Amino acid sequence: MQFCLCHGGLVFFMTPELFLQYLFAGVTYGLIYAIVAIGFNIIYNTTGIINFAQGEFVMLGGMTAISLHHYLPLPLAIAAAVAITMVIGALIEMVFIRWLHNPSILRMIIITIGLSILIREGALHIWGEGVRALPYFNGNEITSIVVLGVGVSPQVFWVLGVCGLMVAALYLFFKFVPLGLVMRACAANRVAATLCGVSTKNMVTFSFVLSAGIGAMAGCVVSPITYSQYDGGTNLAIKGFTVAILGGLGNSMAAVAAGLLLGIIEAFSISVVPLAFQDAIAIGILLIILFIRPHGLFGNRSAAMLKEF
Amino acid sequence: MSFLAIQHLHKSFGGLHAVNDVSFALAAGEIKALIGPNGAGKTTLLNLLSGNILPDAGEVIFLGKPIQGLKPFQIARRGMARTFQNIKLFPEMTALENVMVGRHMRSRSGVWSGAGNLPWTWKEEAGIRRKSLELMEFMGIAEHAGTEAASLAFGQQRAVEFARALALEPDLLLLDEPAAGLNIYETAELAKLIRKVRDRGITILLVEHDMSLVMDISDSIVVLSFGRRIAEGNPLEIQNNPEVIQIYLGEDDA
Numbered sequence: 431m432q433f434c435l436c437h438g439g440l441v442f443f444m445t446p447e448l449f450l451q452y453l454f455a456g457v458t459y460g461l462i463y464a465i466v467a468i469g470f471n472i473i474y475n476t477t478g479i480i481n482f483a484q485g486e487f488v489m490l491g492g493m494t495a496i497s498l499h500h501y502l503p504l505p506l507a508i509a510a511a512v513a514i515t516m517v518i519g520a521l522i523e524m525v526f527i528r529w530l531h532n533p534s535i536l537r538m539i540i541i542t543i544g545l546s547i548l549i550r551e552g553a554l555h556i557w558g559e560g561v562r563a564l565p566y567f568n569g570n571e572i573t574s575i576v577v578l579g580v581g582v583s584p585q586v587f588w589v590l591g592v593c594g595l596m597v598a599a600l601y602l603f604f605k606f607v608p609l610g611l612v613m614r615a616c617a618a619n620r621v622a623a624t625l626c627g628v629s630t631k632n633m634v635t636f637s638f639v640l641s642a643g644i645g646a647m648a649g650c651v652v653s654p655i656t657y658s659q660y661d662g663g664t665n666l667a668i669k670g671f672t673v674a675i676l677g678g679l680g681n682s683m684a685a686v687a688a689g690l691l692l693g694i695i696e697a698f699s700i701s702v703v704p705l706a707f708q709d710a711i712a713i714g715i716l717l718i719i720l721f722i723r724p725h726g727l728f729g730n731r732s733a734a735m736l737k738e739f
Numbered sequence: 740m741s742f743l744a745i746q747h748l749h750k751s752f753g754g755l756h757a758v759n760d761v762s763f764a765l766a767a768g769e770i771k772a773l774i775g776p777n778g779a780g781k782t783t784l785l786n787l788l789s790g791n792i793l794p795d796a797g798e799v800i801f802l803g804k805p806i807q808g809l810k811p812f813q814i815a816r817r818g819m820a821r822t823f824q825n826i827k828l829f830p831e832m833t834a835l836e837n838v839m840v841g842r843h844m845r846s847r848s849g850v851w852s853g854a855g856n857l858p859w860t861w862k863e864e865a866g867i868r869r870k871s872l873e874l875m876e877f878m879g880i881a882e883h884a885g886t887e888a889a890s891l892a893f894g895q896q897r898a899v900e901f902a903r904a905l906a907l908e909p910d911l912l913l914l915d916e917p918a919a920g921l922n923i924y925e926t927a928e929l930a931k932l933i934r935k936v937r938d939r940g941i942t943i944l945l946v947e948h949d950m951s952l953v954m955d956i957s958d959s960i961v962v963l964s965f966g967r968r969i970a971e972g973n974p975l976e977i978q979n980n981p982e983v984i985q986i987y988l989g990e991d992d993a
Contacts, residue, residue, distance in 0.1 A: 608843045615840040618829035627815035
């Protein structure tokens with residue numbers, strides 16, 4: 431995973447400009463991780479399962495938008511890609527999850543792992559191994575906006591803006607919109623929700639649709655920077671999972687903080703360790719968290735013990 | 740046509756006949772109590788009615804249509820709401836949000852269009868909020884609207900659950916031991932409340948151990964013992980029924 435701002439190699443001292451460059455890079459990646467983690471959380475909250483195909487939604491969004499962009503203007507291509515990915519999310523739930531009667535959590539998780547492999551192989555057939563990218567939304571690779579003395583690609587602001595908006599919209603959705611309340615109710619107590627006339631199965635489908643939608647949107651907006659490839663979802667799923675665990679499973683707002691934390695740690699790590707170790711850092715953090723605070727940085731230990739997984 | 744007719748309902752768990760060939764009916768607007776010793780099958784019967792467990796045999800006719808075999812949410816949408824012996828709230832949500840969840844299915848635009856932040860759904864949301872607050876006022880817990888459900892006192896949690904059930908605007912309300920854990924004063928308040936709910940035109944089926952409450956508010960009583968219906972009648976008849984006296988007090992004089 432290459433980032434246009436990073437210099438590579440070892441840097442032993444840091445100028446304020448370099449510091450800001452790293453910070454922007456970290457926040458950009460951090461927000462993408464946060465969106466993937468929120469996708470995990472939405473599905474976890476309504477079903478209790480970790481959907482390991484979450485990263486594939488991001489990949490599908492980016493790849494579909496790139497293909498559609500041959501025929502459609504960019505905004506339409508992105509909108510259509512998000513819609514198509516949402517439909518795929520709904521289909522996955524309806525075909526593979528919905529009809530199972532009291533499936534074990536483990537069984538559902540293994541189904542999602544299988545699905546992620548299936549989607550990846552499908553993408554390989556459709557798009558091949560080539561690395562593609564959406565064009566920059568404004569300008570091109572070398573356009574930059576000067577902020578506090580450092581040049582930042584406008585696409586970074588697109589990522590910040592779109593991901594920030596999605597997080598805010600999700601917050602409002604779960605807080606104020608009746609459907610959001612009903613989804614939270616399902617997460618809190620499924621039996622009580624169903625007795626309030628809530629079809630929990632429909633809520634599960636909707637959680638897949640929502641997760642697929644935000645994942646695909648993130649996949650589109652980040653594509654010019656990180657590029658899209660058929661197997662790009664795996665890495666994002668690992669990072670997003672790390673962030674979800676770091677924040678405390680099921681807690682979407684904590685995932686934002688945890689995402690920014692991981693993104694920034696990764697970005698600054700390249701000043702001390704080689705770039706190749708960047709992914710090892712995420713895995714390292716995941717292991718440490720699982721050993722010492724499995725309920726997450728912001729989670730509640732006793733509440734976590736009541737959960738099934 | 741009766742309001743709710745339970746016909747030859749049967750449910751066994753392994754070799755245990757938890758509900759054994761039980762039949763009775765409810766008339767619209769009455770308060771009916773279901774009593775019996777522990778393990779008589781009262782809660783199982785409520786779970787059969789609300790669809791949480793499926794009967795092995797028998798029929799439940801609600802408002803003229805059979806409902807056995809339907810999913811709990813479908814039964815709820817036909818106008819049957821319930822509360823639980825062990826309160827089931829959404830603990831991390833506020834008291835008001837809990838009631839609003841009960842209210843959502845009465846909303847005109849339905850759940851799905853509520854997904855988008857469209858102007859009429861905002862108006863709708865305001866309506867749901869107002870109506871839910873009204874119900875909380877009716878239950879006397881409006882001042883706790885913004886409190887997280889988990890941090891409310893036990894009696895208040897019960898009131899929130901009651902309000903949430905009323906938010907569905909049910910025709911029939913099933914109450915599973917509403918007086919459990921309440922003191923004498925609170926129980927007297929509960930009796931008034933149940934009458935007030937009935938005066939709104941809601942029929943009530945009540946499972947309760949507190950005999951003073953049952954005798955006070957019920958129009959009629961069904962007695963279960965070991966899964967069988969052994970008596971039915973008004974409070975006076977039940978109090979003087981030798982079979983009922985025997986199962987509650989034992990064979991010999993206690």
